[in-house]
Amino acid sequence: MTYSPDQIAQGQRMIELADGLDRDLAEMRQLLAALGDAATMPGRVPDADADGTGRQATRGPSRPTERIALDDRRLALLTEMHRGAVQLPYAVAVVRGIVASMDRALALWEGEEPVHSKGEMP
Numbered sequence: 071m072t073y074s075p076d077q078i079a080q081g082q083r084m085i086e087l088a089d090g091l092d093r094d095l096a097e098m099r100q101l102l103a104a105l106g107d108a109a110t111m112p113g114r115v116p117d118a119d120a121d122g123t124g125r126q127a128t129r130g131p132s133r134p135t136e137r138i139a140l141d142d143r144r145l146a147l148l149t150e151m152h153r154g155a156v157q158l159p160y161a162v163a164v165v166r167g168i169v170a171s172m173d174r175a176l177a178l179w180e181g182e183e184p185v186h187s188k189g190e191m192p
Contacts, residue, residue, distance in 0.1 A: 111144070
């Protein structure tokens with residue numbers, strides 16, 4: 071059996087994708103650290119009133135906890151964290167499935183007998 075250029079290209083492509091995944095995961099870890107801290111604070115915007123003097127407008131009593139809790143930018147952070155927490159398990163499952171399939175294929179290539187789970191017929 072000989073290797074086709076397509077097989078070599080697929081292997082190289084998987085290596086490139088895995089390297090990209092490593093970089094993306096490192097970036098995601100950094101963002102998670104920043105998002106975790108930012109989610110407890112109000113969003114950053116210039117404190118300027120409508121006349122553009124740079125002074126913060128003062129209407130009514132100061133309610134910092136309410137301002138933080140209702141801040142749309144903070145809620146956007148929490149929404150993205152929630153979305154990631156929902157979607158990331160699917161990505162993990164796909165990667166683990168690929169790894170398991172590749173491991174089984176390599177074990178067969180090395181001459182090991184296929185392993186069948188309970189309830190599966192050989």
